[in-house]
Amino acid sequence: MAENATVLIVDDEDRIRRLLRMYLEREEFSVEEADNGTDALHMALTNDYDVILLDIMMPGMDGIEVCQALRQEKSTPVIMLTAKGEESNRVQGFEVGTDDYIVKPFSPREVVLRVKAVLRRTTDANYNKGKTQATNLIVFPHLTIDLDAYRVTANGIEISLTPKEYELLCFLAKAPDKVFKREDLLKEVWEYEFFGDLRTVDTHVKRLREKLTNVSKEAAKMIVTVWGVGYKLEVDDA
Template sequence: MKDKKFRVLIIDDEANVRSLLRMHIEKDEFIVDEAEESLLALTMVQQNHYDAILLDWVMPDLDGRAFCRQIREVKQTPLLLLSAKSGVDDRIAGFQAGVDDFVSKPFSPREVLLRIKAIVRRFTFLHHSDYQISDTKFIHFPQLTIDLNAYKVIANGISISLTLKEFQILLYLARNHDIVFTREELFTQIWQHSPQGDCRTIDTHIKRIREKLLVVSPLAADMLRTKWGIGYSLKL
Protein backbone atom coordinates (compact mmCIF):
# COMPACT_ATOMS: atom_id res chain seq x y z
CA MET A 1 0.00 0.00 0.00
CA LYS A 2 3.03 2.30 0.27
CA ASP A 3 3.40 2.54 -3.53
CA LYS A 4 0.33 4.75 -3.83
CA LYS A 5 -1.03 7.65 -1.82
CA PHE A 6 -4.49 6.60 -0.75
CA ARG A 7 -7.05 9.29 0.03
CA VAL A 8 -9.46 9.22 2.97
CA LEU A 9 -12.37 11.49 3.84
CA ILE A 10 -13.27 12.01 7.51
CA ILE A 11 -16.82 13.23 8.21
CA ASP A 12 -17.48 14.32 11.78
CA ASP A 13 -18.89 17.50 13.31
CA GLU A 14 -16.38 17.35 16.20
CA ALA A 15 -13.09 19.05 15.26
CA ASN A 16 -11.11 17.19 17.95
CA VAL A 17 -12.23 13.82 16.56
CA ARG A 18 -11.22 14.80 13.03
CA SER A 19 -7.87 16.12 14.27
CA LEU A 20 -7.12 12.93 16.23
CA LEU A 21 -7.98 10.70 13.28
CA ARG A 22 -6.05 12.84 10.81
CA MET A 23 -2.91 12.72 12.98
CA HIS A 24 -2.87 8.91 13.08
CA ILE A 25 -3.98 8.29 9.49
CA GLU A 26 -1.50 10.72 7.93
CA LYS A 27 1.33 8.96 9.77
CA ASP A 28 0.67 6.00 7.47
CA GLU A 29 1.06 8.20 4.38
CA PHE A 30 -2.63 8.57 3.60
CA ILE A 31 -3.95 11.84 2.19
CA VAL A 32 -6.73 13.05 4.49
CA ASP A 33 -9.62 15.41 3.76
CA GLU A 34 -12.15 16.57 6.34
CA ALA A 35 -15.79 17.62 6.35
CA GLU A 36 -17.77 18.86 9.35
CA GLU A 37 -21.09 18.66 7.53
CA SER A 38 -22.63 15.72 5.64
CA LEU A 39 -24.00 17.88 2.82
CA LEU A 40 -20.54 19.32 2.21
CA ALA A 41 -19.15 15.80 2.26
CA LEU A 42 -21.63 14.68 -0.41
CA THR A 43 -20.31 17.37 -2.73
CA MET A 44 -16.71 16.40 -1.96
CA VAL A 45 -17.39 12.73 -2.70
CA GLN A 46 -19.05 13.59 -6.00
CA GLN A 47 -16.13 15.79 -7.06
CA ASN A 48 -13.21 13.66 -5.81
CA HIS A 49 -12.03 10.08 -5.63
CA TYR A 50 -11.67 8.62 -2.14
CA ASP A 51 -10.33 5.19 -1.25
CA ALA A 52 -12.28 5.15 2.02
CA ILE A 53 -14.76 7.32 3.90
CA LEU A 54 -15.04 7.54 7.69
CA LEU A 55 -18.32 8.96 8.90
CA ASP A 56 -20.02 9.70 12.17
CA TRP A 57 -23.51 8.19 12.41
CA VAL A 58 -25.06 11.24 14.10
CA MET A 59 -24.61 14.51 12.21
CA PRO A 60 -26.59 17.77 12.60
CA ASP A 61 -27.53 18.23 8.94
CA LEU A 62 -27.84 14.73 7.44
CA ASP A 63 -27.57 11.53 9.46
CA GLY A 64 -25.23 8.71 8.54
CA ARG A 65 -27.95 6.44 7.20
CA ALA A 66 -29.24 9.02 4.72
CA PHE A 67 -25.68 9.92 3.73
CA CYS A 68 -24.76 6.29 3.05
CA ARG A 69 -27.83 5.69 0.92
CA GLN A 70 -27.14 8.76 -1.20
CA ILE A 71 -23.50 7.80 -1.69
CA ARG A 72 -24.42 4.23 -2.62
CA GLU A 73 -26.55 5.55 -5.48
CA VAL A 74 -23.44 6.88 -7.24
CA LYS A 75 -20.30 5.26 -5.75
CA GLN A 76 -19.09 2.04 -4.12
CA THR A 77 -16.38 3.70 -2.00
CA PRO A 78 -15.71 1.69 1.19
CA LEU A 79 -17.52 3.25 4.17
CA LEU A 80 -16.36 2.93 7.77
CA LEU A 81 -18.94 3.98 10.36
CA LEU A 82 -17.96 5.60 13.67
CA SER A 83 -20.78 5.56 16.18
CA ALA A 84 -21.49 5.76 19.90
CA LYS A 85 -24.49 3.53 19.17
CA SER A 86 -22.92 0.08 19.23
CA GLY A 87 -25.87 -2.26 19.77
CA VAL A 88 -26.58 -5.09 17.36
CA ASP A 89 -29.60 -3.29 15.90
CA ASP A 90 -27.52 -0.15 15.34
CA ARG A 91 -24.82 -2.12 13.55
CA ILE A 92 -27.40 -3.84 11.37
CA ALA A 93 -28.96 -0.48 10.50
CA GLY A 94 -25.53 0.67 9.39
CA PHE A 95 -24.90 -2.38 7.24
CA GLN A 96 -28.38 -2.06 5.74
CA ALA A 97 -27.54 1.50 4.75
CA GLY A 98 -24.42 0.28 2.94
CA VAL A 99 -21.48 0.65 5.32
CA ASP A 100 -18.63 -1.84 5.04
CA ASP A 101 -17.31 -1.78 8.60
CA PHE A 102 -18.19 -0.41 12.04
CA VAL A 103 -16.15 1.04 14.90
CA SER A 104 -17.72 2.00 18.23
CA LYS A 105 -17.04 5.31 19.98
CA PRO A 106 -14.93 5.83 22.01
CA PHE A 107 -12.48 4.24 19.60
CA SER A 108 -8.82 3.39 19.39
CA PRO A 109 -7.19 5.45 16.58
CA ARG A 110 -4.90 2.49 15.89
CA GLU A 111 -7.89 0.18 15.39
CA VAL A 112 -9.51 2.70 13.04
CA LEU A 113 -6.31 2.91 11.00
CA LEU A 114 -6.03 -0.89 10.77
CA ARG A 115 -9.64 -1.17 9.66
CA ILE A 116 -9.13 1.54 7.02
CA LYS A 117 -6.09 -0.26 5.66
CA ALA A 118 -8.00 -3.56 5.60
CA ILE A 119 -11.02 -2.30 3.67
CA VAL A 120 -8.88 -0.27 1.26
CA ARG A 121 -6.68 -3.31 0.62
CA ARG A 122 -9.67 -5.58 -0.01
CA PHE A 123 -11.43 -3.06 -2.25
CA THR A 124 -8.29 -2.34 -4.28
CA PHE A 125 -7.54 -6.05 -4.55
CA LEU A 126 -10.99 -6.70 -5.99
CA HIS A 127 -11.46 -3.57 -8.07
CA HIS A 128 -8.31 -3.03 -10.12
CA SER A 129 -7.11 -5.20 -12.97
CA ASP A 130 -3.47 -5.11 -11.82
CA TYR A 131 -4.43 -6.99 -8.66
CA GLN A 132 -5.06 -10.64 -9.46
CA ILE A 133 -7.41 -12.61 -7.24
CA SER A 134 -6.63 -15.84 -9.02
CA ASP A 135 -5.40 -17.14 -12.34
CA THR A 136 -9.01 -17.18 -13.56
CA LYS A 137 -10.39 -13.78 -14.50
CA PHE A 138 -14.02 -14.88 -14.64
CA ILE A 139 -16.32 -17.22 -12.78
CA HIS A 140 -19.04 -18.39 -15.15
CA PHE A 141 -22.40 -19.95 -14.29
CA PRO A 142 -25.35 -20.43 -16.67
CA GLN A 143 -27.08 -17.19 -15.57
CA LEU A 144 -24.29 -15.48 -13.66
CA THR A 145 -20.77 -14.22 -14.41
CA ILE A 146 -18.36 -12.68 -11.92
CA ASP A 147 -15.60 -10.57 -13.47
CA LEU A 148 -12.80 -10.64 -10.90
CA ASN A 149 -10.70 -7.92 -12.52
CA ALA A 150 -13.46 -5.39 -13.11
CA TYR A 151 -15.23 -6.03 -9.77
CA LYS A 152 -18.38 -6.71 -11.76
CA VAL A 153 -21.30 -9.11 -11.56
CA ILE A 154 -23.28 -9.83 -14.71
CA ALA A 155 -26.63 -11.62 -14.62
CA ASN A 156 -28.55 -12.41 -17.81
CA GLY A 157 -26.10 -10.19 -19.70
CA ILE A 158 -26.78 -7.17 -17.47
CA SER A 159 -24.27 -5.69 -15.03
CA ILE A 160 -25.51 -5.16 -11.47
CA SER A 161 -24.01 -2.85 -8.86
CA LEU A 162 -22.93 -4.47 -5.59
CA THR A 163 -21.24 -2.97 -2.55
CA LEU A 164 -17.82 -4.29 -1.54
CA LYS A 165 -19.25 -6.63 1.09
CA GLU A 166 -22.04 -7.86 -1.21
CA PHE A 167 -19.47 -8.63 -3.89
CA GLN A 168 -17.21 -10.44 -1.43
CA ILE A 169 -20.07 -12.58 -0.10
CA LEU A 170 -21.26 -13.56 -3.58
CA LEU A 171 -17.70 -14.26 -4.71
CA TYR A 172 -17.01 -16.45 -1.68
CA LEU A 173 -20.21 -18.44 -2.22
CA ALA A 174 -19.46 -18.75 -5.95
CA ARG A 175 -15.97 -20.07 -5.32
CA ASN A 176 -17.43 -22.60 -2.89
CA HIS A 177 -20.69 -23.32 -4.69
CA ASP A 178 -23.02 -26.04 -3.42
CA ILE A 179 -21.55 -25.73 0.10
CA VAL A 180 -23.80 -24.37 2.84
CA PHE A 181 -22.11 -21.84 5.13
CA THR A 182 -23.45 -20.64 8.45
CA ARG A 183 -23.87 -16.93 9.10
CA GLU A 184 -20.95 -17.11 11.52
CA GLU A 185 -18.68 -18.71 8.92
CA LEU A 186 -19.57 -16.14 6.26
CA PHE A 187 -19.14 -13.22 8.64
CA THR A 188 -15.72 -14.44 9.78
CA GLN A 189 -14.55 -14.98 6.19
CA ILE A 190 -15.73 -11.61 4.89
CA TRP A 191 -15.12 -9.31 7.86
CA GLN A 192 -12.02 -11.16 9.07
CA HIS A 193 -13.01 -11.07 12.73
CA SER A 194 -15.46 -12.79 15.07
CA PRO A 195 -19.15 -11.87 14.66
CA GLN A 196 -19.76 -10.63 18.23
CA GLY A 197 -23.50 -10.73 17.69
CA ASP A 198 -23.49 -9.13 14.23
CA CYS A 199 -24.42 -12.22 12.22
CA ARG A 200 -27.84 -10.90 11.26
CA THR A 201 -26.11 -8.52 8.89
CA ILE A 202 -25.40 -11.55 6.67
CA ASP A 203 -29.17 -11.95 6.23
CA THR A 204 -29.40 -8.32 5.16
CA HIS A 205 -26.58 -8.60 2.64
CA ILE A 206 -27.92 -11.83 1.16
CA LYS A 207 -31.36 -10.23 0.82
CA ARG A 208 -29.89 -7.22 -1.00
CA ILE A 209 -27.84 -9.40 -3.36
CA ARG A 210 -30.88 -11.54 -4.12
CA GLU A 211 -33.06 -8.49 -4.78
CA LYS A 212 -30.51 -6.99 -7.17
CA LEU A 213 -30.17 -10.28 -9.05
CA LEU A 214 -33.93 -10.75 -9.17
CA VAL A 215 -34.40 -7.49 -11.09
CA VAL A 216 -32.43 -8.81 -14.07
CA SER A 217 -32.49 -12.61 -13.66
CA PRO A 218 -34.87 -14.63 -11.46
CA LEU A 219 -32.82 -17.72 -12.34
CA ALA A 220 -29.62 -16.15 -11.01
CA ALA A 221 -31.42 -14.98 -7.87
CA ASP A 222 -32.72 -18.51 -7.33
CA MET A 223 -29.14 -19.82 -7.25
CA LEU A 224 -28.67 -17.99 -3.94
CA ARG A 225 -30.24 -20.50 -1.54
CA THR A 226 -31.23 -20.33 2.10
CA LYS A 227 -30.86 -23.46 4.20
CA TRP A 228 -33.29 -22.66 6.97
CA GLY A 229 -31.74 -22.86 10.41
CA ILE A 230 -28.24 -23.30 8.95
CA GLY A 231 -27.11 -20.65 6.47
CA TYR A 232 -26.60 -19.92 2.78
CA SER A 233 -25.13 -21.38 -0.41
CA LEU A 234 -24.86 -20.74 -4.15
CA LYS A 235 -26.50 -23.71 -5.78
CA LEU A 236 -25.86 -24.76 -9.39
Protein backbone atom coordinates (compact mmCIF):
# COMPACT_ATOMS: atom_id res chain seq x y z
CA MET A 1 0.00 0.00 0.00
CA ALA A 2 2.81 2.44 0.86
CA GLU A 3 4.70 1.62 -2.35
CA ASN A 4 5.02 4.73 -4.55
CA ALA A 5 2.85 6.74 -2.13
CA THR A 6 4.18 10.27 -1.68
CA VAL A 7 3.89 12.29 1.53
CA LEU A 8 4.59 16.01 1.80
CA ILE A 9 5.85 17.03 5.26
CA VAL A 10 5.35 20.72 6.08
CA ASP A 11 6.93 22.02 9.29
CA ASP A 12 9.29 24.87 10.07
CA GLU A 13 11.23 22.68 12.54
CA ASP A 14 13.96 20.72 10.79
CA ARG A 15 14.11 18.21 13.65
CA ILE A 16 10.46 17.22 13.20
CA ARG A 17 10.78 16.91 9.43
CA ARG A 18 13.84 14.66 9.78
CA LEU A 19 12.12 12.46 12.36
CA LEU A 20 8.97 12.00 10.27
CA ARG A 21 10.99 11.41 7.10
CA MET A 22 13.00 8.67 8.80
CA TYR A 23 9.92 6.78 9.97
CA LEU A 24 8.00 7.20 6.72
CA GLU A 25 10.91 6.20 4.48
CA ARG A 26 11.40 3.16 6.69
CA GLU A 27 7.89 2.15 5.56
CA GLU A 28 8.88 2.81 1.91
CA PHE A 29 7.00 6.07 1.47
CA SER A 30 8.38 8.68 -0.88
CA VAL A 31 8.83 11.88 1.12
CA GLU A 32 9.14 15.55 0.16
CA GLU A 33 9.51 18.48 2.53
CA ALA A 34 8.65 22.15 2.87
CA ASP A 35 9.65 24.42 5.75
CA ASN A 36 7.09 27.17 5.13
CA GLY A 37 3.49 27.55 4.05
CA THR A 38 4.10 29.46 0.82
CA ASP A 39 6.38 26.79 -0.63
CA ALA A 40 4.10 24.05 0.67
CA LEU A 41 1.05 25.46 -1.10
CA HIS A 42 2.94 25.81 -4.38
CA MET A 43 4.20 22.22 -4.12
CA ALA A 44 0.76 20.88 -3.18
CA LEU A 45 -0.92 22.61 -6.12
CA THR A 46 1.67 21.58 -8.70
CA ASN A 47 2.15 17.98 -7.51
CA ASP A 48 -0.26 15.19 -6.62
CA TYR A 49 0.61 14.02 -3.12
CA ASP A 50 -1.17 11.11 -1.47
CA VAL A 51 -1.10 12.70 2.00
CA ILE A 52 0.08 16.05 3.38
CA LEU A 53 1.33 16.36 6.98
CA LEU A 54 0.83 20.04 7.74
CA ASP A 55 1.94 21.99 10.81
CA ILE A 56 -0.48 24.69 11.93
CA MET A 57 1.88 27.19 13.57
CA MET A 58 4.41 28.47 11.07
CA PRO A 59 5.75 31.98 10.44
CA GLY A 60 4.20 33.73 7.46
CA MET A 61 1.51 31.59 5.86
CA ASP A 62 0.28 29.17 8.54
CA GLY A 63 -1.25 25.73 8.11
CA ILE A 64 -4.83 26.99 8.28
CA GLU A 65 -4.21 29.36 5.37
CA VAL A 66 -2.44 26.66 3.37
CA CYS A 67 -5.28 24.19 3.82
CA GLN A 68 -7.92 26.80 3.03
CA ALA A 69 -6.19 27.76 -0.22
CA LEU A 70 -5.54 24.12 -1.15
CA ARG A 71 -9.20 23.20 -0.70
CA GLN A 72 -10.15 25.71 -3.40
CA GLU A 73 -8.38 23.46 -5.92
CA LYS A 74 -7.81 19.97 -4.50
CA SER A 75 -9.12 17.39 -2.03
CA THR A 76 -5.71 15.98 -1.11
CA PRO A 77 -5.94 14.38 2.35
CA VAL A 78 -4.43 16.66 5.02
CA ILE A 79 -3.34 15.58 8.50
CA MET A 80 -2.70 18.63 10.66
CA LEU A 81 0.11 18.71 13.22
CA THR A 82 -0.82 20.85 16.22
CA ALA A 83 0.79 21.79 19.51
CA LYS A 84 -1.01 20.73 22.66
CA GLY A 85 -3.49 23.36 23.78
CA GLU A 86 -4.19 24.79 20.32
CA GLU A 87 -7.81 23.64 20.41
CA SER A 88 -9.17 26.72 18.64
CA ASN A 89 -6.68 26.22 15.82
CA ARG A 90 -7.65 22.57 15.49
CA VAL A 91 -11.30 23.55 15.14
CA GLN A 92 -10.28 26.10 12.50
CA GLY A 93 -8.44 23.34 10.72
CA PHE A 94 -11.53 21.17 10.49
CA GLU A 95 -13.55 24.12 9.26
CA VAL A 96 -11.23 24.62 6.29
CA GLY A 97 -11.13 20.93 5.40
CA THR A 98 -8.50 19.11 7.45
CA ASP A 99 -9.13 15.36 7.54
CA ASP A 100 -7.36 14.55 10.79
CA TYR A 101 -5.02 16.01 13.37
CA ILE A 102 -2.17 14.79 15.53
CA VAL A 103 -1.13 16.60 18.69
CA LYS A 104 2.52 17.35 19.43
CA PRO A 105 4.47 15.80 21.00
CA PHE A 106 3.44 12.76 18.98
CA SER A 107 4.60 9.22 18.42
CA PRO A 108 6.10 8.86 14.92
CA ARG A 109 4.57 5.39 14.78
CA GLU A 110 1.13 6.95 15.30
CA VAL A 111 1.77 9.30 12.39
CA VAL A 112 2.67 6.36 10.14
CA LEU A 113 -0.52 4.52 11.18
CA ARG A 114 -2.67 7.58 10.46
CA VAL A 115 -1.05 8.03 7.05
CA LYS A 116 -1.65 4.36 6.23
CA ALA A 117 -5.29 4.66 7.30
CA VAL A 118 -5.78 7.51 4.82
CA LEU A 119 -4.05 5.55 2.07
CA ARG A 120 -6.27 2.51 2.61
CA ARG A 121 -9.21 4.66 1.55
CA THR A 122 -7.66 6.69 -1.24
CA THR A 123 -5.80 3.77 -2.82
CA ASP A 124 -9.02 1.81 -3.15
CA ALA A 125 -10.77 4.88 -4.50
CA ASN A 126 -8.17 5.49 -7.22
CA TYR A 127 -8.16 1.84 -8.18
CA ASN A 128 -11.92 1.71 -8.58
CA LYS A 129 -12.30 4.98 -10.48
CA GLY A 130 -11.42 3.15 -13.66
CA LYS A 131 -14.39 0.81 -13.40
CA THR A 132 -17.09 1.55 -15.95
CA GLN A 133 -19.92 -0.40 -14.37
CA ALA A 134 -21.10 0.42 -10.88
CA THR A 135 -22.12 -2.57 -8.82
CA ASN A 136 -22.37 -1.18 -5.32
CA LEU A 137 -24.56 1.89 -5.12
CA ILE A 138 -26.51 3.77 -2.48
CA VAL A 139 -29.24 5.60 -4.38
CA PHE A 140 -31.63 8.29 -3.13
CA PRO A 141 -33.82 10.63 -5.22
CA HIS A 142 -31.26 13.44 -5.29
CA LEU A 143 -28.09 11.68 -4.13
CA THR A 144 -26.08 8.69 -5.35
CA ILE A 145 -23.00 7.17 -3.70
CA ASP A 146 -20.92 4.76 -5.78
CA LEU A 147 -19.11 2.74 -3.13
CA ASP A 148 -16.95 0.94 -5.71
CA ALA A 149 -15.63 4.16 -7.25
CA TYR A 150 -15.75 6.30 -4.08
CA ARG A 151 -17.84 8.78 -6.08
CA VAL A 152 -20.70 10.99 -4.89
CA THR A 153 -23.13 12.65 -7.29
CA ALA A 154 -26.06 14.96 -6.57
CA ASN A 155 -28.59 15.42 -9.36
CA GLY A 156 -26.08 13.76 -11.67
CA ILE A 157 -23.20 16.13 -10.84
CA GLU A 158 -20.09 14.71 -9.16
CA ILE A 159 -19.03 16.33 -5.88
CA SER A 160 -15.43 16.50 -4.71
CA LEU A 161 -15.22 15.43 -1.06
CA THR A 162 -12.29 14.95 1.27
CA PRO A 163 -11.84 11.37 2.53
CA LYS A 164 -13.37 12.18 5.91
CA GLU A 165 -16.34 14.02 4.39
CA TYR A 166 -16.96 11.01 2.16
CA GLU A 167 -16.74 8.56 5.07
CA LEU A 168 -19.15 10.64 7.16
CA LEU A 169 -21.70 10.80 4.34
CA CYS A 170 -21.42 7.06 3.66
CA PHE A 171 -21.85 6.20 7.33
CA LEU A 172 -25.07 8.21 7.55
CA ALA A 173 -26.33 6.96 4.19
CA LYS A 174 -25.90 3.29 5.10
CA ALA A 175 -28.44 3.74 7.91
CA PRO A 176 -30.96 6.28 6.57
CA ASP A 177 -33.29 7.93 9.10
CA LYS A 178 -31.25 6.58 12.02
CA VAL A 179 -30.09 9.28 14.43
CA PHE A 180 -26.43 9.12 15.46
CA LYS A 181 -24.98 10.91 18.46
CA ARG A 182 -21.95 13.04 17.70
CA GLU A 183 -19.94 10.89 20.13
CA ASP A 184 -20.85 7.78 18.13
CA LEU A 185 -19.89 9.45 14.85
CA LEU A 186 -16.49 10.36 16.29
CA LYS A 187 -15.92 6.77 17.36
CA GLU A 188 -17.19 5.11 14.18
CA VAL A 189 -16.03 7.51 11.46
CA TRP A 190 -12.78 8.74 12.99
CA GLU A 191 -12.07 5.37 14.64
CA TYR A 192 -10.69 6.87 17.83
CA GLU A 193 -11.80 9.19 20.58
CA PHE A 194 -11.38 12.95 20.20
CA PHE A 195 -11.63 13.58 23.93
CA GLY A 196 -14.83 15.54 23.76
CA ASP A 197 -14.02 17.70 20.72
CA LEU A 198 -17.51 17.26 19.29
CA ARG A 199 -17.16 20.30 17.04
CA THR A 200 -15.11 18.06 14.77
CA VAL A 201 -18.35 16.45 13.63
CA ASP A 202 -20.19 19.77 13.39
CA THR A 203 -17.58 21.36 11.14
CA HIS A 204 -17.48 18.34 8.81
CA VAL A 205 -21.27 18.29 8.55
CA LYS A 206 -21.22 22.02 7.79
CA ARG A 207 -18.70 21.60 4.97
CA LEU A 208 -20.54 18.57 3.61
CA ARG A 209 -23.82 20.50 3.48
CA GLU A 210 -22.14 23.44 1.78
CA LYS A 211 -20.72 21.23 -0.96
CA LEU A 212 -24.04 19.49 -1.50
CA THR A 213 -25.92 22.81 -1.50
CA ASN A 214 -23.74 24.09 -4.34
CA VAL A 215 -25.12 21.29 -6.52
CA SER A 216 -28.43 20.24 -4.99
CA LYS A 217 -30.29 21.94 -2.15
CA GLU A 218 -32.53 18.87 -1.95
CA ALA A 219 -29.54 16.59 -1.29
CA ALA A 220 -28.14 19.01 1.31
CA LYS A 221 -31.45 19.04 3.20
CA MET A 222 -31.19 15.27 3.63
CA ILE A 223 -28.53 15.77 6.31
CA VAL A 224 -30.68 16.71 9.28
CA THR A 225 -29.59 18.05 12.66
CA VAL A 226 -31.39 16.44 15.58
CA TRP A 227 -30.92 19.12 18.19
CA GLY A 228 -29.33 17.98 21.42
CA VAL A 229 -28.51 14.56 19.96
CA GLY A 230 -26.67 14.46 16.65
CA TYR A 231 -27.36 13.92 12.95
CA LYS A 232 -29.18 11.67 10.52
CA LEU A 233 -29.65 11.29 6.78
CA GLU A 234 -33.36 11.73 6.24
CA VAL A 235 -35.10 10.11 3.28
CA ASP A 236 -38.31 11.62 1.98
CA ASP A 237 -40.71 8.80 1.10
CA ALA A 238 -42.93 11.12 -0.85
